[in-house]
Amino acid sequence: MQKIEAIIQPFKLEPVKEALHAISVQGMTVTEVKGFGRQKGIREVYRGMEYQVDFLPKVKIEIVAADDKVKDIIATIIEQARTGRIGDGKIFVYPVGEVIRIRTGETGESAV
Amino acid sequence: MMNQADTAFVLVSAALVMLMTPGLALFYGGMVRSKNVLATLMENFILLGVMGLLWALWGYSLAFGPDLGHFIGNLDYLGLRGVGAEPFKTYSETIPHQTFMIYQAMFAIITPALITGAFAERLKFSTFLVFMILWATLVYCPVAHWVWGDGGWLKGLGALDFAGGTVVHINAGIAALAAALVVGPRRGYGAEPMIPHNLGLTVLGAGLLWFGWFGFNAGSALAAGALASSAFTATHLATCAATLAWVATEWIVRGKPTTLGAASGAVAGLVAVTPAAGFVGPMSAILIGLGAGVLCYLVVLAKPKLGYDDSLDVVGVHGVGGLWGALATGLFASKLVNPAGADGLFFGNPSLLFTQVIAVAATLAYSFVLSYLLFKILDATMGLRVTPEEEMAGLDLSEHQEAGYNL
Numbered sequence: 001m002q003k004i005e006a007i008i009q010p011f012k013l014e015p016v017k018e019a020l021h022a023i024s025v026q027g028m029t030v031t032e033v034k035g036f037g038r039q040k041g042i043r044e045v046y047r048g049m050e051y052q053v054d055f056l057p058k059v060k061i062e063i064v065a066a067d068d069k070v071k072d073i074i075a076t077i078i079e080q081a082r083t084g085r086i087g088d089g090k091i092f093v094y095p096v097g098e099v100i101r102i103r104t105g106e107t108g109e110s111a112v
Numbered sequence: 113m114m115n116q117a118d119t120a121f122v123l124v125s126a127a128l129v130m131l132m133t134p135g136l137a138l139f140y141g142g143m144v145r146s147k148n149v150l151a152t153l154m155e156n157f158i159l160l161g162v163m164g165l166l167w168a169l170w171g172y173s174l175a176f177g178p179d180l181g182h183f184i185g186n187l188d189y190l191g192l193r194g195v196g197a198e199p200f201k202t203y204s205e206t207i208p209h210q211t212f213m214i215y216q217a218m219f220a221i222i223t224p225a226l227i228t229g230a231f232a233e234r235l236k237f238s239t240f241l242v243f244m245i246l247w248a249t250l251v252y253c254p255v256a257h258w259v260w261g262d263g264g265w266l267k268g269l270g271a272l273d274f275a276g277g278t279v280v281h282i283n284a285g286i287a288a289l290a291a292a293l294v295v296g297p298r299r300g301y302g303a304e305p306m307i308p309h310n311l312g313l314t315v316l317g318a319g320l321l322w323f324g325w326f327g328f329n330a331g332s333a334l335a336a337g338a339l340a341s342s343a344f345t346a347t348h349l350a351t352c353a354a355t356l357a358w359v360a361t362e363w364i365v366r367g368k369p370t371t372l373g374a375a376s377g378a379v380a381g382l383v384a385v386t387p388a389a390g391f392v393g394p395m396s397a398i399l400i401g402l403g404a405g406v407l408c409y410l411v412v413l414a415k416p417k418l419g420y421d422d423s424l425d426v427v428g429v430h431g432v433g434g435l436w437g438a439l440a441t442g443l444f445a446s447k448l449v450n451p452a453g454a455d456g457l458f459f460g461n462p463s464l465l466f467t468q469v470i471a472v473a474a475t476l477a478y479s480f481v482l483s484y485l486l487f488k489i490l491d492a493t494m495g496l497r498v499t500p501e502e503e504m505a506g507l508d509l510s511e512h513q514e515a516g517y518n519l
Binding site: 044045046047048049051052053 | 143305306307308362365366368370372373376409412413415416425
């Protein structure tokens, strides 16, 4: 089992979610986050005063999946979230030690 | 002769002006950081209570009571004694004295509220309350008496101020400058971003101000008739023009038309047309609005170079807008619009402009000196600012033990 953590542009959440549904991904956790990468921040102007805003809003998607599904999920996220411009985000993949469904106590892949 | 239409009109106008204070609270509340939103709303909303009572207990008497030395009203109307159904003929023969009083009460509420934008995000609430009570008593009431009160010295000179350009906006605008100078900038001002946290509130607030301002300006005719209609029209047209002028100027200067610019331009236009509303025609009103939009934007743009932290631009919008409006009244006023007024420079009478300059200068000087002294005295006695830790945590938590947004 692996955990896929993708940081994407907020407006790409909807197409990514739909495409993941289409390949039968069962669940995900979504968080609104802020940060910066190579894109750096943006400038905002209020009443003529310019401010450098370093942290940009992004969306973080977390999905835990069986090993054989991981490649598909990553490909789907890239396909949907990519604009080709700087700021599209990143995907991180981690091994998962254990998964437990709280309601039934099931563990391992059947709990994913 | 009492007139029911006039009475109804002025009472409704009073209710409209009352709504301006919550409108102003939203206008300001959207521009501060989220940790100070409630404190900013509170500094405005609480004045409905404080100034409302102050006005009934002694404020009205000091402003509109029988004249003492052309400077202030006496104490005859203390606690609204004798302020009842009988018209106060000096101001209006067709509405009850009490109607006039409660209409004026709403002006006494919004004027001090305007100043709160200058010291937003850092003033102690207790000091704020004491300052406002003293300022209303020692600054607002006398200046209102000078300009509007029977026997007031500026009224005697023939200075024109239809709905409060001098009494309300210049008065509050220059007090705001004193506040910004004595209170000092917000911690981190200029170094860290201090970004408006919710401009939606600000735009809604500007809309409520625009709406309420019809009561402020048209209501100042104190009668439901042609003069009210003329003031209403002038108010609207000047505001339309100022909204467009501010946005157009920033579009040219900075490349983008902003929402905050549209909201700010509207308020600048409302401020500028306030003294002129009942004395100028529709085309003059448009010129006044255009001037306000451009001028106020340029002053706000120059603020960072001037070094003081007038956080929400009370000086730039109300001070400068009020100044322009008062002087523009001396340019554009016409007896064809209001026979009880006077002709301005463009209608063949240069002396009115001179009188307006005196009224403006006197208000600027008096209000600035007293406001400055009040803040200095309070600084030495109660202390003006919250502690650095409290300021970092935000006033919502440190002064009111609340949070604006619980998610």
